[in-house]
Amino acid sequence: MKLKEYLKFNNISNKDFSEKIGISAVSLSRYISGDRLPEKSIINKIHHITDKLVSANDFYIEDGDSQILSKVQKTKVDDIHKKLVKGEKKSLAKAITLIESSLGFHQLESDYLLSKIKANNNTIRIGITGVPGVGKSTFIESFGMRLINLGLKVSVLAVDPSSKTTGGSILGDKTRMMRLSVNKNAFIRPSPSQGHLGGVAKKTSDSILCLEQAGFDIIFVETMGVGQAETSVYDMVDIFLVLLLPAGGDELQGIKKGIIEMADLIIVNKADGNLKKLANLTMQEYKNAQNLISNNRKDITPEVLTCSSIEEIGLEDVWSFIKKFVKRRKKNNLFYETRKNQKVNAIWSNLNTKMEDYLNNEKKLLKMWKMKI
């Protein structure tokens, strides 16, 4: 809600309100008229004092023409896109920042950017899940470096909407992926800051499009196998890998029920040192239980492999399976069909998210009415 509307509705004078925030009445009227944008701390104060009814977006989006990009914005996005096509990482980061932003005018810019991006079916989107500590990041580091040595460009996104410490995860991901994080053919982007899952999922699938536009051949999407993010990751990738520890059944491993059923490839990681024997046993157990694993894809049976991400053993077999999987699904068209369906689903879920946002805004109005009564 615009500040102007709020003040009018509640019969508060500019002078009284500016005193409450600790700014001059002149500054306030500039903010109201849109001549100037308040800085973040002022926006926060206004947000707080208005009981969250007026938020950052309300200062950026103009009424009437709000859905139209200005010339300056268009030029800015055109420039980002041009550099993105050339694979410039700085522009890639800028593009993803636009996508992740919840500010209305950024959303307009990112929608425009996405409209310029053409689909690229030559990439492989790989989802990776597994409980914390199973070795997902270490696996991506070793496997990713191997793919880079084959001449491919590799990128990594993380989806973890429950994470409260984005700072921590940036540090964690980058230190676990030391070699990738400094390689010119790699790009790592940690989780977008928390939000509701629908929003995070949309941001991630849009970020995938940017990575593809920037020439990345392989896109890893890492998620923890304990929350609700897995199904949404499954819905944005071509192949879904589940990493397991060398240990007993999946209940014992703490992995969420139903995740094994989604796996295209089960990998028992840490098959080295003392754990090697147990890893082989675990693999056998899962192979034996394969008839219990409902066959998610009609055309290809999931496989179970072991690997050591640290000693870099077994990674070749993982790559062979992925190549075989993609080749077969391209031949029978399911690769393309799945991507198409995913796109349609993403549009619907985006619509849902937008509806939710809209309803939340309506709720704010209702709250204000109730406060008046």
Ligand SMILES: Nc1nc2c(ncn2[C@@H]2O[C@H](COP(=O)(O)OP(=O)(O)OP(=O)(O)O)[C@@H](O)[C@H]2O)c(=O)[nH]1
């Ligand atoms: N022995 C052995 N240890 C491994 C292997 N892969 C990973 N680790 C160790 O397992 C620990 C966790 O590894 P990560 O790669 O951070 O695990 P993760 O699944 O990404 O963890 P979260 O991001 O917290 O969910 C680290 O101490 C790794 O060194 C492996 O193949 N063998």
Ligand SMILES: [Mg+2]
């Ligand atoms: Mg990790």
